[in-house]
Amino acid sequence: MDTRRSEQAGDAAGIRARGGSLAPGRVVGDGRYRLLAQFGVDERAAAHLWRARDGQLKRDVALTLLVGDPADPEAARQARRTLERAAHASKFGHGGVARVLDVLSLGSGVTSSEGLLGVVVAEWTKGSDLVDLVAQRPVAPAAAARMVQALAEAVDHAHQNGLVLGLDHPQRLRLTPGGALKLAFPGPLPEATLRDDVKALGAVLYLLLTGRWALPGGPPAIAAAPLTPQGHVVPPRSLVPAVPPELSSLAVRTIEDGGSGGIRTSSAILRVLGQVAEQEERTQLINAVGKDEAAAETDGTIWTTKKPVKDVARRRKLAFGVTVLVVATVVILAWGGLMLINLFQGDGKPTGPAINVAAPPSSAPANPGNQAPPPSNQPPAGPKIGDPVAPKSASVYNPQGSGDNPGRAKNTIDGDPGTVWKTDQYQQQLPALKPGVGIAVSFDNPVNLAQVKISANSPGTKVEIRSADSKNPQLDDTKVVGSGDLNGPDTTITLQQPTQSQYFIVWITQLGDNGGDGFLTQIGELSFLPAA
Known part of the structure; x- marks a missing residue:
């Protein structure tokens, strides 16, 4: 438990006074949830963010407590709107948003006596606070781009479904152990729009690069972003010169409302972030190589152009030693040759009793037909394979990352190996940036899967076949049931044993070599064969 969160209580004393005493140990939600630690306050909506313990299911949860007076009609109306939006979000599943x-x-x-207008209950997100992360130092540009890229992908998926996530407050976000940002406390403001989500992505990027928050309503623990005399946000590069110009411009263009160069959609942010992250990783790799070369030149080695001095006595000793070694070698080889000749040139006399090959052996059985056949050493036959079963859907599984062409995932199950899905091109092999990436498929009904046939021309790729209990599970909740290497145009992976499930993941743990230009894997078709 992070006890530092309780220090934030004093920053919202006025709000808390109206809702009674919200303190660790108090029980809310009709006696079901016991408060453990506070992780922030979104004062714009009187939303208190807590970690709590579910007394019925014995698990930790994230609570967004909407504090207010039930007799205040406007506060009650806004709380109902937030709860309605949160209820709609319960149908949305993505690794970047807590369920x-x-x-x-x-x-x-x-109950009306609790001083609450509503509660949003979400799964608890393990990891650390975003506020704690930036309090230490600004995040490296490449890592910041990848973090926001994962969050932008969640926003993009939500907006395609007409949902507003409401991530425009830094204390609602947490950093998972895998290094991905996740909306841990859902519950958008009553009047929040799709544009607010996009601006929040720019503000989060700005925060990671500078440690400053560039939108109104931020927590007191984080300094506000400075403004120019004209009222515009100061670019991150002006505060931290190491920030690449493209990343600095992206943050400002996403936050600002005015101007023709603004960025208005999450899909546009994803495109720019992917390009900037790859370029930054390439630059870091070049710099690392340069440092290694410089270190090699300053490791204390002494270089000279002076000709070596001729030492006659030393050369004589060396010649004598070589001569003795050659003579000893010849003697050993000669002795070995004589031993081999004696071995193969014996006296030629046969030994042992005489055998009449025409007569049957006395120990032969009288009726060999009754003799039982020798036991077989053949391995047991595998399960019989049935006809391929077509999945209902396919999507990119990226629990700790983003990108990787989610729009092309359907190409892996369209029956045409010529239409492919491919990962992004990475300058570093997995798991440098994330543990892996894959394709998650779901079927109409559970199948007893025995084999997976993969059509892919990406030698060097390593994959795992994982079973899951849901369409968008956490990686730790999946189970490895088979694995293999893709070394040809078609690879068939036989599972350790037939596994029955409605959801499976083809999980890539090592990418193929893209001809010396980074790492990339592409898949043309996936076929799923059940046990007959």
Whole structure:
């Protein structure tokens, strides 16, 4: 438990006074959830962010507590709108957003005596606070780009489904152990728009690069971004010169509302972030190589152009030693040759009793037909394979990353190996930036999977076949049931044993070599063969 969160209580004393005493140990939600530690306050919506313990299911959860007076009609209306949006988000699944487990409202899980207007219950996200991360130092540009890229992919998926996530407050975000940003406390503001989500992505990028928050309503623990005399946000590069110009411009263009060069959609952010992250990784690799070469030149080795001095006595000793070694070698070889000749040139006399090959052996059985056949050493036959089963859907599985052409995932199950899905091109091999990437498929009904046939021309790729219990599981909740290397146009991976599930993941743990130009894997078709 992070006890430092309790220090934030004093920053929202006015709000807390209206909602009673919210302190560790108090029980809310009609006695079900016990508060453990506070992780922030979004004062714009009187939303208190807590880690709590579910007394019924014995697990930790993230609570967004909407504090207010039930007699205030405007506060009650805004709380209902937030709860409605959170309820809609419960149907949305993505690795960048904590899953909404329940939504409690007045009269339905929340009593009027609790001083609360509603509660949004979400799964607990392990890891660390975004605020704690930037409090130490700004994040390296390449890492910042990758972090925001994962969050932008979640926003892009949500906007395609008409959902507003509401990630425009840094204390609602957490950094997972895998290094990805995740919306840990869902519950968008009543009037939040799709544009607010996009601006929040720019503000998060700005925060990672500079340690400053560039939108209104940030927590007191984070300094606000400075403004120019004209009222515009100062570019991150002006505060931290190491920030690449492209990344600095992206942050400002995403936050600013005015101007013709603004960025308005999450898909546009994803495109720019992918390009900037790859370029930054390439630059870091070049710099690392240069440092290694410089270190090699300054390791204390002494170089000279002076000709070696001729030492006659030393040369005589060396010649004598070589002569003795050659003579000893010849003697050993000669002795070995004589031993081999004696071995193969014996006296030629046969030994042992005489054998009449025409007569049957006395120990032969009288009726060999009754003799039992020798036991077989053949391995047991594998399961019979049935006809391929077509998945219902396919999507990019990227629990700790983003990108990798999510729009082309359907090409892996369209029956045409000529249409391919491919990963992004990486300058470093997995798992340098993330543990892997893959394709998640779901079927209409559970299948008893025995083999997976992969059509791919990406030698060097290593894959795992994983079973899952849901469409978008956490990686730790999946199970490896088979693995193999892709070394030809078609590879068939036989599972350790037939596995029944409705959801499977083809998980890439090592990318193929892209001809010396980074690492990349492409897949033309996936076929799933059940046990007959």
